[in-house]
Amino acid sequence: MSYDFNTIEARWQNYWAENGTFKADNNSDKPKYYVLDMFPYPSGAGLHVGHPLGYIASDIYARYKRHKGFNVLHPQGYDSFGLPAEQYAIQTGQHPAITTKENIARYREQLDKIGFSFDWSREVKTSDPNFYKWTQWIFIELFNSWYDKDTDKARTIDDLEAIFTSEGNAKINAVCDEDITAFTAADWNNFSSKEKQEVLLKYRLTYLAETEVNWCPQLGTVLANDEIVNGVSERGGYPVIRKKMTQWSMRISAYAERLLQGLETIDWTDSLKESQRNWIGKSVGASVTFKVKEHDEVIEVFTTRPDTIFGATFMTLAPEHELVAKITTPEQKAAIEAYIEATAKRSERERMADVKTISGEFTGAYAEHPFTKEPVPIWIGDYVLAGYGTGAVMAVPCGDQRDYDFAKHFDIPITNIFEGIDISEEAFADKEKTIIANSDFLNGLNYKKATKTAIYELEKLGQGQGKTNYRLRDAVFSRQRYWGEPFPVYYVDGMPQMIDVAHLPLALPEVEKYLPTETGEPPLGRADIWAWDALKGELAKNEDIDNVNIHPLELNTMPGWAGSSWYPFRYMDANNDHEFASAEAMQYWQNVDLYIGGNEHATGHLLYSRFWTKFLKDRAYITVDEPFKKLINQGMILGTSAIVYRISGSNTYVSKGLKDQYETEELRVDVSLINSSDELNIDALRKWQPQFNDADFELEDEKYIVGREVEKMSKRWFNVVNPDGICEQYGADSLRLYEMFLGPLEQAKPWNTAGITGVHSFLKKLWKLYHDGETFGVTDTEPTKENLKTLHKTIKKVEEDIENFSFNTSVSTFMIAVNELTAQKCTSRAVLEPLIVLISPYAPHIAEELWQKLGHDESISTAAFPVFEEKHLVESTKQYPISFNGKMRFTMELSLELSKDEIEAAVMAHEKTQEQLAGREPKKVIVVPGKIVNVVG
């Protein structure tokens, strides 16, 4: 009876689906465990073997936890809104809804073949109105909230209005727009409705503001900071320019400190936490205001080194700084304008690439030093960024290398304020070794004391205070695209209004053209029926109906990360019509115990979802502060591309070994045309692409050998390997085992299909272990000591491996176990039954089949994990390596029951020791492992 994996796998996949084997219950006495994968974008290309890696790992863990008696929630869904889905739809010329549906069907088919234990009854799709209804609902909640710094949490706008009505905004300590002005209760009550709305908008956690955004003309939309890599768009690599637009923003900056602190409470890798810390970019220092001479203006700067304030010999403003035009003297006007124009012309990318060239211009204006009252020249320079801090710095050339370089370049005086430090060559920036000099009341103080004193003196003058600055910017939340969640927003007299929650979801309308526009007009503007009955009723009630704009609805859509910022909670109660999830369900499931996904989301999704979670907790909708307790980043599986070498200007291809004799160019060909010894199938290649039809090939040893290169698995490199083909040829269990066997989960590793034969023949051996020729061969004979030793060794190792996520080594452990038991001719049920439970998380199909043959009616997933018993591993004797004077070594069998002294005596009495000792004076004899036994000589 042979191992017919195709039949077995189809049978059990059916069985699981029909019996709802992996349906999780929201009510259970068992402890809960929530295992989640980052849900996929259903792209048109389908899955390649790299995609399921994390899913297989999480599936093994989920199945393991079930064996361990946990009620496991292990759902799956699709992040089906957003740019990739829409780009694919544009490429294929079809409506995104249709292509998305097709892609999801294809993904599901592929996923089902691999045998995951997902609870599909909880499937979510972010583009499903039943899902994005709640995304819209959360948006409304954010709109109706503000951040109270005193209680350090979000509160309702109703609370805020009540405070305004009774006492104005003087006592409010909120995270809000900086240009807020003070008003009293009386002022507030006299404001018009529109004025009130304008004020409130500046406090809301999601707000509408004209901001400078990252505009990508090719994608036809704005991008968040984390969607830009090296100055170009993350998707497509298109240039990004700065542009002023009115956009929705998320006040994530309110949560900067809590997002930073929260990292201490979660089990993520150091590198990931570090990425988030960098992104949040906390720096502690002071804000200082400098008066501009002969003007009423002041310049505010942020500095981390207020202790060096006496070294400030000039100031630098970003070219975009709003005061530049006002303070520039007539003589300098032309030069300044030329400089600003030149800077504006350079793209973000050029500016980043060229950090060495020092450029700047003097404005002609002077500021007044807060303490010395000396004039401080004001410069502009593009090394100061408009987007960070206040866009202005007090330049301390002796203490900052950039200021130093700038000063040297423009011959600005440099004052040394450091005790005993030579600054003739470079600036001195070591805080720890700093002793301040030449600085009036700061003289003789170290960095810490001087900083404190300087801030104290600045406060006395009313020209500064201690301040903490964060790099984290508020996130732009509008996209000028079609395929996203519509905002539940309409405008009355230019002011945004939320539609009534009762009318959610606000469904995405059909449009004729969903392609983005070059000008930034949202595609939804073209919707013919972007009218909505309930909303009409709403508007009709409003007395300002006459002022309604032509497009009374918000026409932008939400970004890709909107739905993914809260979806873990939806799985807890995925079919709830009344709320995003019931309080009971969320009380039970809490948060995700284990989250597995790629590390490309380090500063996007993982930061936004933490932000929304904290917000929902503040508003008491959920009880947890962090969405993901433990997070593991699976490494990428790389493809091994095949390269042929074409002689330049000809249609002749030379084998790899001959390529150096010619001038060649490299072409990638499909990896399916290559056999395991890198030999190219030329006939197949001719059929593959017409350009090879009449090509000539120069062979070596009558073979064409291709070059190989390990790189990202991608259609454009023709190195994609699909899981479907592997499942057909070797089975899903082989695929699962092999993906784990490839190497450590978190490491990037190349795929090589040839190696799968190892795990495949392991499964065949496993099958044979349970079969005696043609019949099922498990017997009720007593296991031998050896059998039990093998079993318990395996239990111990596998349990440790799974707990440590070292799935690769347990595959080896299984192989060793099966080889040993085969050699021992073990047929004992007492060994073979627990063994198959151990293997079942990795290879569930074969496990189910054998489990049934062992006489069980229920799925193996209900079986308990075998209990490890130490006694089976204990031997009466052990081989001890003996190390003598650190050099000579031999092994000696010693009883485990011996004491330290007895071991010593035994070693000394042993003939081999005598031999080694002959004629010499030993200093020590060492017995390993464990304790060192000194045998004195």
Added chain:
RNA sequence: GCUGAAGUGGUGGAAUUGGUAGACACGUUGGACUUAAAAUCCAAUGGCCUGUAAGGCCGUGCGGGUUCAAGUCCCGCCUUCAGUACCA
């Protein structure tokens, strides 16, 4: 530059956390079974030395150090990958 991770056979990778380095698998070589191929099974496989065996020496990026004992710990370098960058 900064931050994080990592360097072990021909290849992917093990190594009980300081205790016989190279488990397991791929690949390669030889053999068995086959008319043959596939499949399967067996053996060998880090390098070097001695004719073989027994055995020995050298070996975990490089150079030092601690230790009876170092892939593992410490100091100083080199290299690779990832993230980030004029952050005041």
